[in-house]
Each structure stands twice: as C-alpha cells, then as structure tokens.
Amino acid sequence: MLQIIDLRDASTTSGKNIKRPAIDNSFLQQKVKAVLDDVKLSGDEAVVKYTAQFDGVSLPNFVVSAQEMEEANSLLGTDLKQAILQAASNIKLFHQKQLSPVEIVETTPGIQCWRKSVGIEKVGLYIPGGSAPLFSTILMLGLPAQLAGCKEIILCSPPNKEGKLHPAILFAASVAGITKVYKIGGVQAIGAMAYGTASVPQVYKIFGPGNQYVTCAKQMIQQEGIAIDMPAGPSEVCVLADETANPAFVAADLLSQAEHGPDSQVVLVTTNELVAQNVMAELEKQVALLPRATIALKALQNSKAIIVSDIAAAIDLVNEYAAEHLIISCADAAAIGEKIINAGSIFLGNYSPESVGDYASGTNHTLPTNGFAKAYSGVSVDSFVKKITFQQLTKEGLQHIANTVELMAIAEGLDAHANAVAIRLA
Template sequence: MKKIELPEKNTWKQILQRPVIDTATLEQQVRGVLNVIKQDGDTAVFQFTRQFDGVQLSSLEVTEEEIAIGIQKVPDELKRAIKQAANNIRVFHEKQRSGIEVVETMAGVRCWRKSVGIDKVGLYIPGGTAPLFSTILMLAIPAQIAGCKEVILCSPPDKEGNLNPAILYAASLTGVHRIFKVGGVQAIGAMAYGTVTIPKVYKIFGPGNQYVTCAKQLVQQEGTAIDMPAGPSEVCVLADTTANASFVAADLLSQAEHGTDSQVLLVSTDTQLIDDVMKELKVQLNDLPRKDLAAKALENSKAVLVKNMDDAIALVNEYAAEHLILSCENDESVAEKITNAGSVFLGNYSPESVGDYASGTNHTLPTNGFARAYSGVSLDSFVKKITYQRLTKEGLSAIAPTVTAMAAAEGLEAHKKAVTIRL
C-alpha cells in the first residue's frame, strides 16, 4: 500500500484512478462469445462451460433432487446464519414498499403511480474462488417482495459439475424458481437471449468479474436491462485519530481479499494512524488464507494523508466509493456531507462485512465511481413505476386550453384535435 502525503488537489484525479483494463480487447472477446450464444443457444453454453470452467455437463438445470441433496450438506449453524441474514434483509426491504397515492392536480384531473414487479429477472451469482451465496439473499428477497413472476439463477459449476450447497440452500429459502449451472459470459448471454433450456429475462442482476461486467453492459445495448455497471469491489475508509488502526486494517483487508483487481483506499488526517494501519496490514495479512490475492490488491491501493476533515470529505466524495467507512469523530455530521457513495458505515463498530451479509442493507452496489450517479440495488430495482390518469369531462374542459395551446405551438395539430374532438 502506497502512502501519499498532503497531495495537491490537482493531483487527486490521478491518485484516485482505478486499475485500468484494455476495454477494446475485452469487448471484442466478450462480444464473440455472446454472438455464438445468440446463434447456437444451449450447444454454445455447453461448449463454453467446458472451455472456461473445465467441466462437461450432461444438463444445465439443477434438479429438485440435486437441490435436496445440496441442502442436506449445509451445516445447521450456517443455515441459522443465512436465515437470520435473510430475515434482516427482508425487514429492511419490506419497508421500501410505497403505497398508491392519488393526486388531483386540478379539478377533475387525477393522477397516480403504481409499482409493478418486473415479470422475468435473472440473477448472476459468482462461484469460483468465493461462491457468493449471500448475493442470492440480496437479490432474490427484493425480487420476491416486488412480485417478480419468474426468478432464475445462474452460477458457475465446480469441476464435478455441482453448485455450492449454500447457494442451493439460499436459492431455495428465497423462492428462486429455477437454477442453472452456468457461469461467466455464457450465463449472461443465455439469460439475455434465451435458449431452449434457459429462459430469456427482462433484467439481469448480480456482480461478476470484468468479463461478466462487460457482457452485462453489451447485452444492455441490445435491450436487456441490468442492475448497474458494477466492476471490481472497493472500499474507502475515512479515519482520524479516534480510529482503531487494527479495525481499519481489517476492513481494508476484508475488501482486498475479494480479488487482485479489488481496490482499497485509506484517507486520514493523522499520519501516525496511517503508519499504524500499514503495520497492522502486514501482521494481519499473514493470517489470511487468501493473502496472495489480498497482497496483490494492496499493491494497487493507497493511503492518503490530508490536511483536515474538509479535504478528507472532498476527497472521498471525489472517489465515490462502493463502500465508505467513517471511522472518525462526529461521524454522523460527516455523513451528512457525503454525496457520493454506494453504502456508508458509521463509527468504529460498523464493519463493511456486516453490510455484506446481514445488517439488512443491500450489498449490490455501484463501483468504479458510478456511485456519483447510481444507487445500490433496492426494492425499486425490481419494479417498474407505471403512471395512470383519469379525467372527467369537466376536467378535460378545464385543462383543454393549456393542452391545445401547447400542441398548436409545437405544430402538432393531431394532438390538439384529440382534445377538441371530445369537447
């Protein structure tokens, strides 16, 4: 981790730059796979699963028997933990429901809005080095609350052609309708275009590596909605003299262990704290099973010393972190000044890990600076907002002069006629 002391503001943009990838080459590779999926369907899915995951499948869909066997393998302690997390997530997202409010904008003109669940949604759940069964809770629960009629799930199989038992348990617990042993670009393509086996969906959710992220962005250009353009995971910690160096180091490492392309950022007003955190990183890193991944991620990460809290706030807003931890005095006051972040964790006892799993908030969040304009996944992500209006004859008469004047001014005579013919 590189320490940067009191940088000038004109250097911030360069300091905060995320790891850069060759997008042109990446897009070419991903588009090639998507085109084959679109043309050959299941045959291509089998082919790419054999090529990329190293397993020859006999079928793509997980059977009821496989689900039952998988659930039996999940330890009771883990089942209890998943149920507790699911309950918290459900409670938080249930509160995001909005009722229908009819607004009479003028006499005889009534307007309202209704939330309607997206009929068909697809969830992508990474497998690989870290099977993220927690993401199923974050996506399937709000989909269920929203009333989505068809919820399918794709996740890459292991070398034996199976999915992690915890993935099967979480999917069963949260009402996922169908589960497929498909990962990577081929999963995104199958859900976007549809195959004989895997149904086409209207919106795709879920994190993934750079290939999955690129595939989601490409299918969006062809008409399949996605949750957001999320990339490698990241955390920023804003800390002052009141922070605990060992806590901060643990938070940085918890994000760094996601993968070599993860990025962590420490911003502090105290040079001694930065030094203490960097010492703690070395100590704690050695105890991690995924220390090689975390160490590689730390190579791309920075600790920035700033003059005061105002500069610290400005810097973290410029960065727009996926996860922002405020380990500082007056954290709630500081939080009020945060305008760009996916999710904010206040105080020394709010580790980002809690939001990742069980506090109730959603961990599917915007990365790579997209928190400047995007929100994390919520109940709203799984619904469409349809507006309605009903006018009485008297209401139409009252609003007619306004509409006809505007239509005439825009040169749209048929618009004007649609009103006057009724009067």
C-alpha cells in the same frame, strides 16, 4: 503495501491521486462477442460446449433438479443455515420498507394522477461460484425480486469440477424462493439469460457481479436492449479515519475488500499521519494471516493511504472518489456522514465494519463501483420494478385543463395534439 500520499500542503486535491487502476477491456470484447453470438445461434449446445471448455466439466443437463435442492439442505451445517436465515430476515425486513402504496393525486378538480410499481416480469441473477461462492448475493437479489413481484426469477452459477453447485448457493436460493437454477457460468450464462435457450428462459433484466468476462458480456447485451443492474467494476472500500479510529479495525476493513480480487482497490483517507503509519503496520501483520494473502497483496499494490490537512478536505476527497463502500471511523461519524453525497453504502463509526453490509445488517451489497456512485444507487426493490404512471380525467377535468393543453400544443406546432382535446369538448 499502500502507497502513502501526503496532501496536507496541497491547495487542491489532484484527481490523479484518486484514480482507479486502469482497465482495458478492448481485448476482451472479441472473445466475449464470439461466445455470445454462439449461444444466441446454438443455444443449449453452445452452453454445454463452453461449460466443458471453461469450467472443465461435461454437463449435458445443467438444470438443477429438485432432488439436488433437497440434498443441499442436508449437506449444509445447521449453524450456517441459521446464519443465512437470520441474514435473510434482516434483508427482507429492510427491503419491505421500500414498498409504498399507490397514492392518487388530484392535480386539478376532475384530474387524478398516480404511479404504480409493477415487478419486471422476468429477471436473471448471476452468482459467481469460482474462488468464492457468493451465496449471500442470492439473498441480496432474490429477496428484493420476490418483494417486487417479479413473476419469473432464474439463477445461473458456474458448476464445480464435479458438476455441482455449492450447497449454500442452493440453500440460499430456496430461502429466496428461487426454483429455476442452472449450473451455467461465465459469458455463456449471460448469453443464455439474455437470448434464451431451449432450457433457459429469456429474461428482461440481468443482475449480479462477475469477473471481467461476465462484466463485459453484461455491457454488450445491454447494447442489444437487455437491461442490467448497473455498471460494474472491481470491489472497493474507502475508510475515512481520524485520530479516534482503531488502526487494527481499519486494517481489517481494508483487507476485507482487498481479498476480493487482485484488481480490487482500497483507500485510506486520514487527517492524522500517525493513523496512517499504524494502519500500515497492522496491514502487514494481518495480511500475513490471510488464506487469500496473495490476492490481497496484489490489490494493496493498487491502493493508497492519503493524508489530508483537515476533515473538510477529507470529505471533499471521499465525495470525489465516490466509493462503493465508505467507512467513516471518526469521532463525529454521523455528522460527517450527512455531508457525504457520493457513496454506494456508508458505514458509520468504529463498530460498523463493511462486512456486515455484505452479509446481514439488511442493506443491499450490490453497489455501484468505479465512481458510478456519483450517479447510480445500489440495488433495491426499485431495481426490480417498472413505475407506470396513470391519469384519469372526467369531462369537467378535461374542461379545466383544455385551454392550457391547446395553447401549448399549437405553440409547438402540433395541431393534432390540440385537436385531440378540442374534439372531446366540441
């Protein structure tokens, strides 16, 4: 179960108490680079080879056909389809509000400046399909990409042993308006999208979660100039709880992230020792009932329950941890939330479980992990656009600003800059 750490008598919060499990990716890089290089050189041939090697299925043609998309619609139950549609509606509504009209600003008479959002022309989405087919991530990525105006959106996901994708993945893709879907997983999928093959178009930015191999591949192709959504790491949640928290709810929230993978981390921060003890008891009861109990138990070995002296110390601790997901199960949840400056997504109160954000509340579940919430935001419409600035000057506008520009340019020793202004007014 969780390691209990009592910091009530500590004058400061030691950084070692909130460290993530150390991950050494150096051993992966050689293997990942070999696959990426092969895909870059041999294209589809390499993709077919590695799909057989890693996914155990021979797929000479890994393009999902229109017929397969239609079959997925018939194979999926009505209830699940309605759930996906409701989630999509909420996600679309929330992300639509992130679109803003162009606003022209006249900084000086005759000088107009503005900024325009332009969708990234070609984007690739990677959707894991191994132990859990993450069809919800298609909605989280595909819908903002459509709203942003991306012209080409492609999706890669690993096939099962029968050479198929889960029907929910294909249905979610159709809901998100994605028609170019490929049965490719792992490093070979990242390579195919990064470099392009005869079948898979090259993209400019790649989104989506994945295992350590996929994460390593994304980091490596980023060094070659292909953009990625954000640095990725194992899933994590931090719950900040006071005496008003429901221990059963807190335990359920911790387990909802622990079941993601053995390298996930969950953290409980509380001002009340009894809360910590009651949550530990609930964890033991609930984890025994989970189909993914083995995975969750391994994750709990990396996890902690930290007892602090007061709510101010708790806030300091969670800000330093900078969790992917932060749940505030406290009496003054909203007020405490205003004091949080580092978190991917915040869930306020006893009735806001992290899983609603994962699926259907409307916010995006693709979030910074491993402490990157100190500097990165989660995925939004902004993630899929470039923001281009414009300026337009009349002759009078140039006259108003010419002396300023010339003086600054000459002071920097850039006389040609000054001349580009002076020649227009001569």
